Amino acid sequence: MIYLDNAATTKPSKPAITALMRSFKVCGNPSSLHQMGIDAEKELAHARKAIAGIIGAKPAEAIFTSSGTEANNLALFGTAKKHKGKQIITTKHEHSSILKPLEKLAEKDNFNIYYLNTINGKIDLDDLQNALAEPTCIVTTHHINNETGIIQDIQAIGHTIKKHSPATLFHIDAAQSFCKMPIDVADSKIDLLTLSAHKIGGLKGSGALFVKSGVNIQPIILGGGQENNLRSGTENLGGIMAFAAASTYCWQNYKTNFEYIKSLNDRFRGLLGVVDDITFSGADTSPYILDMDIAGVRSEVLLNALSAKDVFVSSGAACSSNKKGANAHRAETALRVSFGVDNTLEEIDAAIHIFAECIKALRKSARIVR
Amino acid sequence: MQPTTEILLIKYGEIALRGGNRRFYEDMLLRFIKKTINTVADGEFSAYKEQGRFVVQGIDGQNPSHLIPHICRIFGISSVCKGIRLTNRTMDDVMVAVLDYFREHNPNPTTFRITTKRADKKFPGKSDEISAQIGAHLFAHIPNLRVNLTNPNFNLVVEIRNSIYIYSQDVEVAGPGGLPPGSAGKGVLLLSGGIDSPVAGYLAAKRGIDITAIYFHSPPYTSERAKEKVLDLAQHLATFTGKIKIYCVNFTDIQLHLTEKTPPEKITILLKRSMLKMADLCAQNEKALALITGDAVGQVASQTLHSLHAMSGTTALPILRPLATYDKKDIVAIAEKIETFPISIRPFDDCCTLFLPKHPETKPKLSIIQSIESRIETLGELYQKALSEAEIYHF
Numbered sequence: 001m002i003y004l005d006n007a008a009t010t011k012p013s014k015p016a017i018t019a020l021m022r023s024f025k026v027c028g029n030p031s032s033l034h035q036m037g038i039d040a041e042k043e044l045a046h047a048r049k050a051i052a053g054i055i056g057a058k059p060a061e062a063i064f065t066s067s068g069t070e071a072n073n074l075a076l077f078g079t080a081k082k083h084k085g086k087q088i089i090t091t092k093h094e095h096s097s098i099l100k101p102l103e104k105l106a107e108k109d110n111f112n113i114y115y116l117n118t119i120n121g122k123i124d125l126d127d128l129q130n131a132l133a134e135p136t137c138i139v140t141t142h143h144i145n146n147e148t149g150i151i152q153d154i155q156a157i158g159h160t161i162k163k164h165s166p167a168t169l170f171h172i173d174a175a176q177s178f179c180k181m182p183i184d185v186a187d188s189k190i191d192l193l194t195l196s197a198h199k200i201g202g203l204k205g206s207g208a209l210f211v212k213s214g215v216n217i218q219p220i221i222l223g224g225g226q227e228n229n230l231r232s233g234t235e236n237l238g239g240i241m242a243f244a245a246a247s248t249y250c251w252q253n254y255k256t257n258f259e260y261i262k263s264l265n266d267r268f269r270g271l272l273g274v275v276d277d278i279t280f281s282g283a284d285t286s287p288y289i290l291d292m293d294i295a296g297v298r299s300e301v302l303l304n305a306l307s308a309k310d311v312f313v314s315s316g317a318a319c320s321s322n323k324k325g326a327n328a329h330r331a332e333t334a335l336r337v338s339f340g341v342d343n344t345l346e347e348i349d350a351a352i353h354i355f356a357e358c359i360k361a362l363r364k365s366a367r368i369v370r
Numbered sequence: 371m372q373p374t375t376e377i378l379l380i381k382y383g384e385i386a387l388r389g390g391n392r393r394f395y396e397d398m399l400l401r402f403i404k405k406t407i408n409t410v411a412d413g414e415f416s417a418y419k420e421q422g423r424f425v426v427q428g429i430d431g432q433n434p435s436h437l438i439p440h441i442c443r444i445f446g447i448s449s450v451c452k453g454i455r456l457t458n459r460t461m462d463d464v465m466v467a468v469l470d471y472f473r474e475h476n477p478n479p480t481t482f483r484i485t486t487k488r489a490d491k492k493f494p495g496k497s498d499e500i501s502a503q504i505g506a507h508l509f510a511h512i513p514n515l516r517v518n519l520t521n522p523n524f525n526l527v528v529e530i531r532n533s534i535y536i537y538s539q540d541v542e543v544a545g546p547g548g549l550p551p552g553s554a555g556k557g558v559l560l561l562s563g564g565i566d567s568p569v570a571g572y573l574a575a576k577r578g579i580d581i582t583a584i585y586f587h588s589p590p591y592t593s594e595r596a597k598e599k600v601l602d603l604a605q606h607l608a609t610f611t612g613k614i615k616i617y618c619v620n621f622t623d624i625q626l627h628l629t630e631k632t633p634p635e636k637i638t639i640l641l642k643r644s645m646l647k648m649a650d651l652c653a654q655n656e657k658a659l660a661l662i663t664g665d666a667v668g669q670v671a672s673q674t675l676h677s678l679h680a681m682s683g684t685t686a687l688p689i690l691r692p693l694a695t696y697d698k699k700d701i702v703a704i705a706e707k708i709e710t711f712p713i714s715i716r717p718f719d720d721c722c723t724l725f726l727p728k729h730p731e732t733k734p735k736l737s738i739i740q741s742i743e744s745r746i747e748t749l750g751e752l753y754q755k756a757l758s759e760a761e762i763y764h765f
Contacts, residue, residue, distance in 0.1 A: 304590030362590075365626050 001310045002347045002354075006199075006340035007146055007176060007289050008314055012242065013201030019245035020203065023238035030235055031226060040237055047244035054251045055174075055193060055210060056184040063209045063227045064240050068175040068196030069097035071209035074231065075171045075192040076101040076140060078217035080111060083169060085135035089114045091123060093148070095173060098140055111137070120282065121150035125160050132161065138169040138192075143183065144176035147336055149281055149289030151177070158189035169215065175199055175207075179250035180258065180288055191215045197243035200250045206239030257341050262287040264339045267348045274356040290337045297362045299335045305358040311351050313337050374454040374467055376433045379535055380424040380441060383448035383547050399446045399550040400424060402612065410440050421489050421531045427455065438543055443610055445576045446553070447545030453527075453537025459493065461500070464534055465507040471536050472508060472526065481518035482508070485539075487529045504528065549578030551612050556580040556658040557690065558649045561616065563599045563718065566664030566693055568607060568710040569701050573692035574662045575611045582656050583607075583614060584649050584760075586621040596718040601763060603713050608765040610708070617652055617760040621645075624752045631746045634727040638672045639734045640743060643684050648753050650685035655757075661685055666693045666701065671730040680734040 003011075012020070023043070028036030030044045048059040065071045076098065080088070088102060092115050105111040114131045117124040123141060132139075139161050144151050154172055161170050171192040174183055179200045185193055192215065197206035211217055211230065223232030250257065265287040272278050277295035285291070294302065299315035306313055314336045337351075380403065385395035400419055407415045407426060415434055417426045426434050426441070435452050442450045456467050472479070484504050486497040495503070509515055525539040559571040561583040575581050585600045597618060608614040624644055632640050649661050665673045681689070693701055705711035743749070 300593070301590050304593050307594065308589060358590075 001312070002343075002351050003312050004337045004339065004343065004351060005312050005314045006343075007336065007338035009198045009204060010201050010340050011342060012198075012203055013246050013249055015249040016201050016203065016242040016246040019241040020238050023241045026237060026241075030237065031224065043237060043241055044235055047240045050244040050248050051195070051208060052210070054179060054183075054247055055195075056186055057193075057210050058213060060228065061210050061213055063211055063230045064235055064243075065207045065209055065231055066205055066236070067207040068095075068173065068194050068199075069207070070231075071194040071196075071207045072097040072140075072173055073101050074209050074217070074220055075194060076105065076138070077220050078230070079138050079169055079171075079192070079215075080105050080109065082216050082218055083137045083167075085137035085168065086110065087112045087114055087131070087134045087136045089116060089128065089131050089136055089139040089168075091116050091118055091141055093118065093121065093145055093150075094140070094142060095146055095175070098142075098173060102140075116141075120284075121145060121148055122284070123152055123157055125156060128157065128160050129164055132165040132168065136165055136168045138171055140171040140173070142173045142176070144174075144180070144286045144289070146176050146289070147334075148291045149176075149285035149287075149338075151181075151284060151286055154183075154188045154190065158187075162189045176286065176289070179247050179254055180286065181254070185210060185212065192217075197239065197246060200246050202243040202246035203239045206236055206243045208243070253341075258287065260341065261339050264343055264345065264348050265290055267345055268337060268339075268352065271352045271355055274352060275359050288339055290339070291334060292337065293334050294359060295333065296366045297359055298332050300332075301362060302335060302358055305362060306354065309354050309358070311354050374456055374470075375427050375431055376435075377453060377455045377535065378426040378434045378437060378441065379451045379453050379529070379537055380426065380447055380545075381422075381449045381451075382424070382446055385446060385549065395446070395550055395553055398553050399444070402444055402446075402551055403441060405612065406440050406444060407434075407437055410437055420533070423529070423531070423535075425455065425533075425535075442543045442545045444551070445546055445548040445578065445610065446550035448547055449542050449544050451537045451539070451542040453535050456534040456536070459530070459534055461495075461503065464500075464528065464536075465504055467534075468504050468526065468528065468536055469507060469511055472512070472524070475538055476524045479512055479515050479524060481516045481522045482524040482526060483517065483519050483522035484508075485525070485527045487527065489529065489531045493530045500528070500530075546576055546610075548576035551575065551610075552578065552580040554578030554580070555660075556582060556653075556656055557660040557662045558653045558656060558658045559583045559662040560645055560649050560664070561585050561600060561604060562664070563596055563603065563714060563716070564664065565705050565711065565714040566666060566669075566701055568603045568664075568714060569704045569708070570662055570664040570690075570692045571607050572610060572704070572708050572710070574690055575607070579660070579662070579690075581607065581611055581614055581662070582652070582658060583616040584619060584645075584652050585616060586619050586645055586648075588622045588625050589620065591622065591625075593718055595716075599713060599716050599718055601765075603710055604763070605765040606710055606713060614765045615656075616763050616765070617757070618763070619648060619756050619760045621756065624749070624756060627749070627752060628746065632742060635729055635731040636734060636739065636742060637727055638730045639677060639680050639739055642672055642677075643681060643739070643743065644749070644753070646681055646684035646689070648757055650687060651753060651757050653685070653687055658687070660688045660690050662690045662692065664693055665691045666696050666698070669698060671732045674732045676733040676735075677731075680736045680739050682736055683740065 026040050026043050028040040030041040048062045052059045052062040088111050102113050106113050117127040143154055158170050161168050169191040172190050173194040175196040178195045191212045193210035195208040198204040219230045221232050226232050269280055279293040281291035303315045388395055403417045403424055415426055415428055417424055428434055438450050456463055484501040486500040488497045527537055527539050529535040557574055557579040559581050561567045571581050583604050587597050604614050604616045628640050629637055668674055
């Protein structure tokens with residue numbers, strides 16, 4: 001089995017599993033007033049501090065959620081009604097947990113959603129500056145695109161926003177970049193930042209939203225007032241402790257990991273030596289995600305063929321950037337390979353071999369299949 | 371007072387009309403009822419035959435009401451009703467029991483009706499006289515009671531058989547009707563992940579056909595999830611039929627081979643003919659007597675009457691098309707009722723759209739189709755190979 005779909009989810013890392021096991025002994029409710037509750041709350045505070053520290057935030061600014069999706073929903077629904085400006089700025093290349101809430105806000109609350117131009121997938125800063133002439137509630141985009149791996153220059157975006165429209169909030173979905181490259185919320189003038197645990201060796205069902213202190217948002221889940229009144233519901237302590245342990249482990253090794261992942265990515269590009277007519281995503285992308293376009297082979301079919309040989313990848317990588325029209329069929333032939341620290345060079349070599357075999361076979365029948 | 375036992379009284383429709391074969395059908399249905407109640411509650415309930423009825427009762431007098439939803443799914447059953455059984459068969463006993471039953475089940479009585487069915491003709495008195503006698507007993511003990519024969523709010527039935535059964539017709543639950551599972555012999559159902567073929571399978575099974583399903587998939591052009599969906603459909607159908615065997619046939623090589631050698635507008639017909647031919651081979655293995663498809667006349671290009679005619683000569687077996695004359699909305703209504711619909715609409719294509727032509731022929735000519743088919747070599751071998759390599763699942 002060769003798992004090359006680490007942008008979808010990762011295996012829990014050893015420190016995360018150890019932390020989870022430890023959490024079973026801390027079975028109090030962090031909100032309880034007795035000693036067991038206090039013990040649980042201490043673990044929660046420790047986790048909050050660890051995660052906030054990685055992005056240069058204060059512990060109180062980290063709000064634990066059930067997922068990155070919930071964090072994105074909280075960021076958008078939570079601010080839209082509290083802040084002035086009937087415009088929200090984003091791109092067409094966001095995760096559905098951003099696009100769907102924005103569609104809802106446009107439909108129900110008459111927000112005008114402005115989709116920025118992108119140049120090779122990266123936000124056009126001039127277009128952003130022009131768009132900010134309209135009163136804008138929030139700018140929301142991703143750090144690393146989950147399908148193409150393209151990295152946004154969040155520092156430049158943040159500075160453009162705050163220079164031209166200081167009251168506009170800046171939200172970044174960092175699900176694919178957290179602990180894989182440095183993020184400094186103050187440096188990039190970020191007000192809200194989405195994190196997800198299971199992309200870095202944590203568990204599914206655990207995420208967080210950084211909310212800069214002083215930024216006023218309203219909760220979307222009401223109840224006991226946990227998480228500074230922003231996310232009611234008893235905290236998922238096991239998930240949170242595993243999240244903190246996974247983050248710390250990943251962040252401590254991020255430079256080594258980055259170089260290692262880069263070597264896997266470079267190695268995989270050797271596929272081009274075995275099969276022709278493959279276009280890989282360009283420079284300025286995260287080495288963790290390798291987006292490719294394989295001419296003449298539908299990605300879904302290749303995915304099934306690879307799966308039958310125990311190689312697991314992902315399709316559905318949409319057209320990167322502004323290639324609409326000119327290359328509209330590309331989405332059908334785009335494939336995403338995403339690497340993790342558990343992958344080995346031997347696995348990559350084996351995967352290349354299987355890829356080549358499948359692509360050749362499918363291209364052979366492609367003349368039959370219309 | 372004599373003890374009464376809580377029972378389920380099961381009525382069966384059509385098989386009661388059968389002459390010499392009646393006993394065969396009754397025994398088959400009884401076996402299926404026993405199997406069903408033992409699956410739900412092993413060894414706790416017994417079932418027996420009783421002059422045109424089946425009766426289910428607890429071994430130690432347990433209330434069998436919770437078995438109703440399971441029993442009323444069984445093909446061949448027209449209704450299930452909970453009631454009580456009396457083994458002492460004197461009029462005095464009946465009247466005491468009816469009064470108790472009446473008080474217990476109808477605390478605020480207004481209008482009522484009593485129907486007596488005297489299946490045991492040796493029991494003294496005529497049915498109407500017995501009803502009148504019981505009615506008089508009720509009037510004497512319950513104030514403000516009126517008879518209403520057309521629209522009573524309590525409709526009591528007394529059936530006089532080897533035992534006496536008392537029940538309220540108001541709580542009778544309809545069964546599916548049809549014939550006992552498997553009583554008609556075996557048929558091979560061409561099952562896809564769509565809406566129609568599971569419904570066709572259900573309707574065929576309802577007429578007593580023992581279903582073996584065959585599913586064609588085309589990996590890697592169709593996904594593993596499409597196959598999972600079809601297996602889920604088969605498993606769900608088995609909740610009605612008791613069991614289902616399904617062949618999953620890898621169709622990719624045949625599909626590629628045919629697509630390569632056939633004009634695009636004719637490919638759909640040739641693919642369907644191949645499926646029927648393989649279903650026919652499967653039927654020979656299984657000693658089945660018919661093929662069953664979900665075709666509805668005119669629904670899509672491959673289901674026009676011309677297209678159905680162009681399927682001729684693929685099998686010597688009868689092809690049953692239970693949905694031939696159904697509108698789509700009526701098929702959907704059945705799919706919803708039998709709960710295959712939510713499975714069928716899962717978004718995984720099972721007949722790869724890559725192989726579908728833009729403009730399929732709607733009036734194919736059988737002779738032309740057959741002549742194209744006859745020029746394609748090695749098809750027979752490919753069919754045999756695919757069938758021998760089929761994965762088989764039992765539900």
